Amino acid sequence: MVSCLLAAGEGRRGAEQTAEVLLAADLGGIDSHGCARLRRYVEGLASGAIAAEAAIETVSATPATAALDANNGLGAPAAIEATEVAVAKAGAVGVGVVSVRRSNHFGIAGYYASRAARKGMIGLVLSNASPQVSPVFGAEPMFGTNPLAIGMPTGEGDGFLLDMATSTVGRGKLEVRQRRAEPIPEGWVIDASGAPRVDVEELIDGLKARRGYSLLPLGGSSEEFGAHKGYGLGLFADLVCGPLAGAAWGRHVYGPAGADLGHLIVAIQVEAFRDRAEFEAECRQMFAELRAARRAAGADRIFIPGEKEVEERERRLSDGIPLTEAVSADLAALAEQCGVPAPELR
Amino acid sequence: MVSCLLAAGEGRRGAEQTAEVLLAADLGGIDSHGCARLRRYVEGLASGAIAAEAAIETVSATPATAALDANNGLGAPAAIEATEVAVAKAGAVGVGVVSVRRSNHFGIAGYYASRAARKGMIGLVLSNASPQVSPVFGAEPMFGTNPLAIGMPTGEGDGFLLDMATSTVGRGKLEVRQRRAEPIPEGWVIDASGAPRVDVEELIDGLKARRGYSLLPLGGSSEEFGAHKGYGLGLFADLVCGPLAGAAWGRHVYGPAGADLGHLIVAIQVEAFRDRAEFEAECRQMFAELRAARRAAGADRIFIPGEKEVEERERRLSDGIPLTEAVSADLAALAEQCGVPAPELR
Numbered sequence: 022m023v024s025c026l027l028a029a030g031e032g033r034r035g036a037e038q039t040a041e042v043l044l045a046a047d048l049g050g051i052d053s054h055g056c057a058r059l060r061r062y063v064e065g066l067a068s069g070a071i072a073a074e075a076a077i078e079t080v081s082a083t084p085a086t087a088a089l090d091a092n093n094g095l096g097a098p099a100a101i102e103a104t105e106v107a108v109a110k111a112g113a114v115g116v117g118v119v120s121v122r123r124s125n126h127f128g129i130a131g132y133y134a135s136r137a138a139r140k141g142m143i144g145l146v147l148s149n150a151s152p153q154v155s156p157v158f159g160a161e162p163m164f165g166t167n168p169l170a171i172g173m174p175t176g177e178g179d180g181f182l183l184d185m186a187t188s189t190v191g192r193g194k195l196e197v198r199q200r201r202a203e204p205i206p207e208g209w210v211i212d213a214s215g216a217p218r219v220d221v222e223e224l225i226d227g228l229k230a231r232r233g234y235s236l237l238p239l240g241g242s243s244e245e246f247g248a249h250k251g252y253g254l255g256l257f258a259d260l261v262c263g264p265l266a267g268a269a270w271g272r273h274v275y276g277p278a279g280a281d282l283g284h285l286i287v288a289i290q291v292e293a294f295r296d297r298a299e300f301e302a303e304c305r306q307m308f309a310e311l312r313a314a315r316r317a318a319g320a321d322r323i324f325i326p327g328e329k330e331v332e333e334r335e336r337r338l339s340d341g342i343p344l345t346e347a348v349s350a351d352l353a354a355l356a357e358q359c360g361v362p363a364p365e366l367r
Numbered sequence: 368m369v370s371c372l373l374a375a376g377e378g379r380r381g382a383e384q385t386a387e388v389l390l391a392a393d394l395g396g397i398d399s400h401g402c403a404r405l406r407r408y409v410e411g412l413a414s415g416a417i418a419a420e421a422a423i424e425t426v427s428a429t430p431a432t433a434a435l436d437a438n439n440g441l442g443a444p445a446a447i448e449a450t451e452v453a454v455a456k457a458g459a460v461g462v463g464v465v466s467v468r469r470s471n472h473f474g475i476a477g478y479y480a481s482r483a484a485r486k487g488m489i490g491l492v493l494s495n496a497s498p499q500v501s502p503v504f505g506a507e508p509m510f511g512t513n514p515l516a517i518g519m520p521t522g523e524g525d526g527f528l529l530d531m532a533t534s535t536v537g538r539g540k541l542e543v544r545q546r547r548a549e550p551i552p553e554g555w556v557i558d559a560s561g562a563p564r565v566d567v568e569e570l571i572d573g574l575k576a577r578r579g580y581s582l583l584p585l586g587g588s589s590e591e592f593g594a595h596k597g598y599g600l601g602l603f604a605d606l607v608c609g610p611l612a613g614a615a616w617g618r619h620v621y622g623p624a625g626a627d628l629g630h631l632i633v634a635i636q637v638e639a640f641r642d643r644a645e646f647e648a649e650c651r652q653m654f655a656e657l658r659a660a661r662r663a664a665g666a667d668r669i670f671i672p673g674e675k676e677v678e679e680r681e682r683r684l685s686d687g688i689p690l691t692e693a694v695s696a697d698l699a700a701l702a703e704q705c706g707v708p709a710p711e712l713r
Binding site: 081083084085086089104114115116117118120134143155156157158159160161163171173181182184185189190208211213214215216239240241242245246247249250251252253254256257260261263264265266267270271272287289291292293294295299300303304307311314315317318319320322323324325326338 | 427429430431432434460461462463464466470491497501502503504505506507509517519527529531535536554557559560561562585586587588591592593595596597598599600602603604605607609610611612615616617618633635636637639640641645646649650653656657660661663664665666668669670673686
């Protein structure tokens with residue numbers, strides 16, 4: 022991954038940081054956001070749609086905040102820099118909030134939340150994304166699947182990690198069902214009349230090509246099950262990553278002038294509120310009680326957010342990362358295209 | 368409301384602040400959190416379960432944070448103080464995060480988010496609550512409906528306001544359906560085997576009496592529609608309001624030693640990132656585009672979060688707040704019990 026990014030013009034640091042974020046996704050089992058996305062980044066750099074070796078500039082700052090401009094560079098280096106600045110500010114004054122404008126896709130939001138958590142901070146990460154989600158009562162993609170990730174140190178494994186799209190599902194979940202030849206349920210996608218659709222092949226292509234399909238906010242299509250909540254969370258992410266950060270928003274993200282994505286990263290110092298060991302001990306006690314709660318008939322386990330990813334990473338670190346044939350072939354083709362040695366895939 | 372709270376021993380300032388928060392709920396149409404709750408507060412003060420005229424103490428502070436102890440006083444005065452401190456810190460260093468421990472029910476979370484927004488800040492408010500919600504794959508109430516509210520100044524009406532329980536619904540929604548003699552849908556409540564239940568009378572009583580029923584996280588009972596997301600958001604609120612703030616958490620909230628609720632209030636200064644007028648103009652443009660989006664068949668309007676409450680407040684400020692006969696009678700009885708003049712209700 023690093024060699025391909027270097028071949029496309031990115032500097033070593035940005036290439037390594039980007040590869041680290043992609044690898045974190047592959048290790049955690051989030052295959053939609055791992056090396057399968059490398060081509061998009063490499064081709065973006067090669068075509069100039071993404072600026073190589075972009076300088077990350079500080080637009081403004083206060084003791085607890087900073088506004089960064091990624092100058093249309095890769096998202097991962099900009100978001101890593103934003104996380105580091107937020108963590109440093111939180112270390113100094115208790116909290117740090119850092120925005121990024123003019124950025125690109127930054128991979129999994131959870132990477133940055135975990136990075137803050139590993140440094141003893143509560144991390145909250147938001148981004149906007151290409152428009153695919155309809156407002157409640159609407160039937161048109163007006164904003165992105167805008168991810169929200171929260172990480173927390175708990176003295177146990179990798180801590181608490183919630184990494185979620187604010188839509189019911191992201192497009193990646195449709196692709197997983199397609200690969201497994203499984204149907205998708207009503208309540209994931211609607212067409213331009215607001216009617217539910219389940220023909221997954223058409224929907225995957227049609228969402229990409231903006232043929233009028235929309236994903237639904239978390240909570241679905243009606244207020245009865247809380248769709249206004251997922252809608253509100255998605256707009257919150259868009260408002261702070263767009264108008265507040267000074268990036269594009271809503272259906273203007275990935276417009277003719279480029280992605281112009283925005284991110285917002287918050288770091289909160291645990292010790293500003295509570296002795297860290299006491300905090301972590303109570304978190305672990307909470308998780309132990311949740312795991313021991315009465316289970317629904319037929320359920321065999323209650324999970325803590327982030328636990329599945331941690332276990333998957335342990336498995337993959339030991340057994341390797343399974344790639345589909347399509348991804349393996351694409352990585353080999355991309356390596357050849359970039360003039361770098363083909364990856365040794367087994 | 369003020370007279371009753373004074374009669375129960377609260378000081379004038381705490382009584383007026385509490386009444387203001389209850390009134391804001393009644394005006395916004397959130398009847399479950401308005402004057403209908405006055406009895407609970409008055410009886411709590413009278414019995415000593417809630418401490419009257421409790422001093423709000425600062426346990427620790429940094430330039431951007433403070434940890435407060437409400438000393439078991441009413442929730443509203445403590446949360447108003449926390450909001451004011453968060454806003455002042457955000458004004459000084461860009462962000463303020465203030466926790467509250469040993470608190471009680473604070474009314475609608477949206478009140479505090481709106482209060483921060485009226486002062487030009489982005490407000491984020493979290494609280495934990497009495498245990499009523501089951502983890503995903505569980506069948507036991509292990510944490511509360513833990514509200515999350517977000518307010519933002521937009522130069523338009525009262526701005527953006529999202530005020531949501533992190534469960535699919537709170538108990539108040541069951542009570543509204545009961546009053547209207549309407550059925551509740553499968554997907555709101557489960558019994559101790561994890562099976563969906565819809566017998567609303569039994570469920571309202573049974574949830575209060577902790578007879579083994581649980582509300583479900585936003586997203587429902589399966590990961591297919593994102594229940595792990597609502598579950599994660601509910602735990603996030605519990606982790607920062609419990610272990611971080613130093614309050615009770617999970618099923619220990621409202622335990623034998625008292626409520627010991629926790630809150631967390633975040634204020635972010637808009638101008639630290641963006642010119643305020645530019646920010647607000649873009650927010651308004653986003654809302655205009657959302658309102659004009661293509662609508663689903665049969666839908667006649669797309670809403671912005673908070674808009675319904677603002678319109679309801681305008682209606683009620685002009686036409687009055689409709690009270691059910693049960694609430695009117697209870698307020699009259701409470702006034703008599705407190706030895707204060709009966710309210711003049713029409």
